[in-house]
Amino acid sequence: MTRQEFEKTSGRIRMKLLALAGSFISKSGITDDADDIVQESMLKLWQHVNEDYPIQNLEAFAVTITKKVCLSHLRDNGYETESLSGLDAPGTDSATIITDEADIKTIKDELYSLLTPTQKQYLHLRNDLGLSLDEIADVTGSPKSSIKTTISIANRLLKEQIKRYI
Numbered sequence: 001m002t003r004q005e006f007e008k009t010s011g012r013i014r015m016k017l018l019a020l021a022g023s024f025i026s027k028s029g030i031t032d033d034a035d036d037i038v039q040e041s042m043l044k045l046w047q048h049v050n051e052d053y054p055i056q057n058l059e060a061f062a063v064t065i066t067k068k069v070c071l072s073h074l075r076d077n078g079y080e081t082e083s084l085s086g087l088d089a090p091g092t093d094s095a096t097i098i099t100d101e102a103d104i105k106t107i108k109d110e111l112y113s114l115l116t117p118t119q120k121q122y123l124h125l126r127n128d129l130g131l132s133l134d135e136i137a138d139v140t141g142s143p144k145s146s147i148k149t150t151i152s153i154a155n156r157l158l159k160e161q162i163k164r165y166i
Contacts, residue, residue, distance in 0.1 A: 006049055010042055013059045016106060017041060017066045023102055024070040030077045037073060041066040067099065111158050119154035122147055 021034035021041075044065050048055065055061050112120050125131045125139060137144045 006046060009058055010045070010062070013062055014038060014042075016059070016103075017062060019102065019106070020063060020066050020099055021070060023099055024067075024074075027098060028070075028074055030074055032073045032077070037069050038066065041069045044069070063103065111161055114157060114161060115154050119150055119157075122151050123154055126151055 017038045018034050021037040025032060025034055025037075041062060045058070045062050048061070048065075049058075112123070115123070121140070122136060125136045126133075131139065133144050133147055136142075136147050140147070
């Protein structure tokens with residue numbers, strides 16, 4: 001990978017890494033700067049790229065590096081690695097679950113941006129709220145066959161986009 005290709009790719013994923021680092025900082029209470037964490041992550045990523053490390057998915061690898069840099073900063077701030085699960089207040093999700101959920105939301109938002117408002121609405125009602133086709137028809141006033149076709153087309157578009165990512 002050339003430096004220009006790396007800069008283009010890293011520019012594209014920088015905001016996601018900043019969000020990840022910012023989320024980690026806010027949940028852990030450390031005072032480090034998200035920009036510093038992302039810059040350190042990008043440097044480590046570039047070192048791996050320069051060493052011809054076999055990377056199948058640069059973005060996923062960058063997220064993994066950023067998570068490890070966050071944990072390193074956490075340890076540098078006096079937290080024990082064994083007690084990382086203890087960072088969470090009772091009844092709350094772990095930092096990993098929270099960042100994974102944020103990643104899923106980012107990907108879902110990016111994919112859903114390709115859909116029409118009607119497709120988004122139907123998928124939300126079907127997948128997020130678990131409504132049946134009959135219930136969606138009652139809520140929207142649309143024919144059941146139209147809803148089924150719209151959901152099918154939307155799912156096909158999403159699958160095609162996911163295949164492109166993979």
